[in-house]
Amino acid sequence: METIVCSRSFDSDLRAMVDRCRSLDSRELWPGVVPDANLPNALYYTIGIRLKSASMTDMQVEERLGPEEQEGDAIVFASAHRCTWPDLVVNAESEYRFHPGSPNVLQFTYRYDNPGSKIVKGKDLPAFRGALEKVIGRYLDRLTSAVLAR
Numbered sequence: 001m002e003t004i005v006c007s008r009s010f011d012s013d014l015r016a017m018v019d020r021c022r023s024l025d026s027r028e029l030w031p032g033v034v035p036d037a038n039l040p041n042a043l044y045y046t047i048g049i050r051l052k053s054a055s056m057t058d059m060q061v062e063e064r065l066g067p068e069e070q071e072g073d074a075i076v077f078a079s080a081h082r083c084t085w086p087d088l089v090v091n092a093e094s095e096y097r098f099h100p101g102s103p104n105v106l107q108f109t110y111r112y113d114n115p116g117s118k119i120v121k122g123k124d125l126p127a128f129r130g131a132l133e134k135v136i137g138r139y140l141d142r143l144t145s146a147v148l149a150r
Contacts, residue, residue, distance in 0.1 A: 001093075001111040002129060006136050009103040010144040017106060018075050021096045021143070022065055029142040031135055041065045049119075057119065060084040063094075074099050081112075088116050108140055 010017060020026050024038035024045065032048035043063040062082040069076050074097050081092040092112040099105040110132075114120065120128045 001113055004110045004112075004129070004133050004136055005107065006110075006133070006140055007105055007107045008140040008144045009105050011103045012144075014075070014098055014100050014104045017104065017144075018068065018077075018096075018098055021106075022068075022077065026143055027063075030139045036060075057086055071097075083112075083115075085115055085119055087118060090115055106140065106144065108136065110136060 024035050024043045027033050027043055027045050028035055030045075030047065034046045034048070036044040036046060038044075041064060043061075043065065045061050045063075047059045047061060049057050049059055060083070062084075064080045064082075066078040066080070076095065076097045078093060078095045081094065083090050083092055090113040092110065094111075095107075095109040097107040097109070099107065112132075114125060114128075
């Protein structure tokens with residue numbers, strides 16, 4: 001699995017950020033996401049993939065939220081993603097780690113299986129990873145700004 005780690009600081013309430021990150025409306029802050037369903041501990045949404053390094057396509061995501069845990073002073077939860085591309089199903093994992101402070105810090109880790117050569121050609125995998133890092137950064141920027149605005 002490939003791993004991307006990205007962090008953002010925020011001044012708003014830590015508990016509000018944790019709750020927000022466990023909600024479907026936070027996933028709408030991912031570029032290209034259309035929400036489908038919000039069930040207890042499961043989020044369903046579709047992502048329109050529009051990256052130069054990948055075939056233009058839609059990916060359906062079933063995200064299963066794990067329980068919140070306390071690790072030292074941090075609040076952590078993980079989720080497992082079942083990502084359905086055309087003709088392919090891959091798995092991914094994410095972890096949200098919230099560190100209290102002044103400011104607070106959200107550390108987001110995303111682990112994913114490469115989507116295969118029908119979606120991303122082998123030579124384009126580094127560009128795909130770079131584009132995904134930018135998308136994750138935009139997600140965290142929007143997420144921390146949205147909580148600040150609340």
